[in-house]
Amino acid sequence: MSINSDLLESLIQFNKKNPSKYLLYLNDVTYPIIDVSIAHSPIPVNEPTTRGGVYFSDKFAYKMNGTIEDLSVVPLLTKKMLGPNTEFGELKITTQIESDEKILNLEIITNLTNSVQTPNSIDLNMIILKLESY
Secondary structure, eight states: OEEOHHHHHHHHHHHHHSOOOEEEEETTEEEEEEEEEEEEEEOSOSSOEEETTEEEOOSEEEEEEEEEOOGGGHHHHHTTBSSSOSSOOOEEEEEEEEETTEEEEEEEEEEEEEEEEOSSOEEEEEEEEEEEEO
């Protein structure tokens, strides 16, 4: 994982105070993500473990939750999620924040750990793997 903790803290604080625009990129299509929250929270394991070929060495991770209202994304997410798949893909999400009076473009790489579909939307639960400004 390559997460700049200062950059991540800036993202978390900015996200709490400002409605940010998040975009998920899948198969050359972008999907807006709304109601995004980011938190540092425990992973429910007692020891380091392997899941889907990825090794989680920490008991805590930065988790990201958000909602997509375009249900055409559902079939694309099936191949990306942890769980029945032994191999899964990373999700690329972009956003912008303001830090020190400068606009920063951010790329967030996540793994999808869970999703809940409703008739009008799909809620995504992800673990942040990488955060970079570009």
